Amino acid sequence: MDVRQLSEEVTAKTKVDTTVRDVEKVISGLASSSHFWEIVCTVQKPFSVVAEIIGALRERGLVSVDQDGAITLTRQGQEFLKDNSIAPRRDYTCPACEGRGIGxxxxxxxxxxxxxxxxxxxxxxxxxxxxxxxxxxxxxxxxxxxxxxxxxxxxxxxxxxxxxxxxxxxxxxxxxxxxxxxxxxxxxxxxxxxxxxxxxxxxxxxxxxxxxxxxxxxxxxxxxxxxxxxxxxxxxxxxxxxxxxxxxxxxxxxxxxxxxxxxxxxxxxxxxxxxxxxxxxxxxxxxxxxxxxxxxxxxxxxxxxxxxxxxxxxxxxxxxxxxxxxxVSGFEKIENKPMPCELYVDEEALIYKPEKSR
The missing domain is CATH 3.40.50.150 (Vaccinia Virus protein VP39)
Incomplete structure (x- = not known):
């Protein structure tokens, strides 16, 4: 599989810059979880990018999806993981503070x-x-x-x-x-x-x-x-x-x-x-x-x-x-005026349909 080509395809489809490293991180996440939302959480990439990478990996035969939506690396996917020295994601978050640093x-x-x-x-x-x-x-x-x-x-x-x-x-x-x-x-x-x-x-x-x-x-x-x-x-x-x-x-x-x-x-x-x-x-x-x-x-x-x-x-x-x-020093008064704008929707938003909010 040409990872760079895949990343370029995802960039073109999502309009969000996607790198080779992003693809590798998603594959690493797939090696430790079969649940889409956990992968989104741990990979820390925009929702649309993660979805499109997994879709592209499925098209290339590296992952399979069962009737319940669970995502699994195929034998070809496991071989790709090994051949490219991609390790499954590891988690060392402190359970006492959930990573916040607050007891x-x-x-x-x-x-x-x-x-x-x-x-x-x-x-x-x-x-x-x-x-x-x-x-x-x-x-x-x-x-x-x-x-x-x-x-x-x-x-x-x-x-x-x-x-x-x-x-x-x-x-x-x-x-x-x-x-x-x-x-x-x-x-x-x-x-x-x-x-x-x-x-x-x-x-x-x-x-x-x-x-x-x-x-x-x-x-x-x-x-x-x-x-x-x-x-x-x-x-x-x-x-x-x-x-x-x-x-x-x-x-x-x-x-x-x-x-x-x-x-x-x-x-x-x-x-x-x-x-x-x-x-x-x-x-x-x-x-x-x-x-x-x-x-x-x-x-x-x-x-x-x-x-x-x-x-x-x-x-x-x-x-x-x-x-x-x-x-800090130099902080000045900011002009207070109306600022009409689009608050919720851009290429990276979680929402998919423009007529809906999130």
């Missing part, structure tokens, strides 16, 4: 309180490309903010709050004030209702990222948190809103970025934007920090041309890396 045992009480508080949380819906992270993920993010000195006694802005991070932070009693700007009326009402019962300083308001930031919040906060859609336009909009809200140098922003919907090329473009346009330093990137709970509408909103894709996930496969950025 979950130390925040066990927070996690329990959060679960009890949010047992009746609104379900993720397709309308706003929603999906929320696990309890361990959201409370570990709160712990990370606390550890970095960005939460206790601070004013926190949460831009979009599927994860209910505002309530997670509020129940610790640490922040001075928390404001949520969220487009979904269900979440706005839910957060305000729970905050009132908890008697914590959390207020939620309806807001669309594309609208200018409310003037009273420009330069007001110490810290912001968001989990932006991953088109470059959406990333720019969300960073503009978050950074516009910060009061000056030494303030921090937290957000997640996947490899499932953002290639390393996009990561590079985004990081250049952060450093050159916004005058911040990237202080932390923690791989696979945020694990997402599987959302109900997944299989109905993605491509259905490969049987191995239309298989219910067996694990929390959708994950994002945790970014922390900090404003």
């Amino acid at each position: 979950l045992e130390k925040i066990k009480e927070w996690m329990q309180k959060f679960d009890e508080l949010t047992v009746d949380r609104p379900k993720a819906i397709i309308d706003y490309d929603q999906g929320y992270i696990t309890t361990a993920s959201v409370m570990a993010r709160v712990a990370l903010m606390t550890e970095r000195g960005d939460l206790e006694g601070k004013k926190l802005l949460v831009l979009g709050d599927d994860d209910l991070l505002s309530l997670a932070a509020g129940l610790t009693g640490m922040p001075k004030e928390i404001v949520v700007l969220e487009i979904d009326d269900r979440l706005v009402n839910y957060i305000n209702e729970k905050a009132s019962k908890l008697n914590v300083p959390v207020k939620a308001f309806k807001y669309d990222f594309r609208d200018k930031l409310p003037e009273q919040y420009v330069g007001y906060f110490d810290t912001f948190n968001t989990d932006p859609p991953e088109t470059l336009e959406a990333l720019e909009v969300c960073m503009t809103r978050g950074l516009s809200s910060l009061s000056g140098e030494g303030c921090a922003g937290y957000f997640g970025l996947t490899r499932t919907e953002a290639s390393l090329k996009k990561w590079s473009q985004f990081q250049q934007m952060l450093l050159s346009k916004f005058k911040v330093a990237i202080t932390d990137i923690i791989d696979n920090f945020n694990h997402y709970v599987n959302w109900d509408y997944l299989l109905g909103s993605i491509r259905d041309d490969y049987s191995f894709v239309q298989v219910k996930p067996k694990l929390n496969w959708y994950r994002s890396s945790m970014y922390r950025i900090e404003t």
Whole structure:
């Protein structure tokens, strides 16, 4: 098999740059798992790229797919693995912290309180490309903010709050004030209702990222948190809103970025934007920090041309890396204006049909 030719075919079909090394990583993943969603999770390449590589490998006789969607290397595939010195993927993730570097045992009480508080949380819906992270993920993010000195006694802005991070932070009693700007009326009402019962300083308001930031919040906060859609336009909009809200140098922003919907090329473009346009330093990137709970509408909103894709996930496969950025000397006020753009769809998006969100 000509691996370079295969990678070029996948690039042409997906419009996402695909390398020989990407193909090798997928084959390595196939050597350790037969479940498509686990392979997507571990290979850390855009969803469409992984699907097309596996489809191309099947066409070439290197993998087979059974009636349940399980993917297996054929004898020819095993020989290719051996001939090209490709080893099965190995996993040395710490089971105690799930790779986050935050001891979950130390925040066990927070996690329990959060679960009890949010047992009746609104379900993720397709309308706003929603999906929320696990309890361990959201409370570990709160712990990370606390550890970095960005939460206790601070004013926190949460831009979009599927994860209910505002309530997670509020129940610790640490922040001075928390404001949520969220487009979904269900979440706005839910957060305000729970905050009132908890008697914590959390207020939620309806807001669309594309609208200018409310003037009273420009330069007001110490810290912001968001989990932006991953088109470059959406990333720019969300960073503009978050950074516009910060009061000056030494303030921090937290957000997640996947490899499932953002290639390393996009990561590079985004990081250049952060450093050159916004005058911040990237202080932390923690791989696979945020694990997402599987959302109900997944299989109905993605491509259905490969049987191995239309298989219910067996694990929390959708994950994002945790970014922390900090404003540095030279950080200036950013123009606060409407920014109309496409938030959800580009070549690397998980969604397959343009009329649907994710």
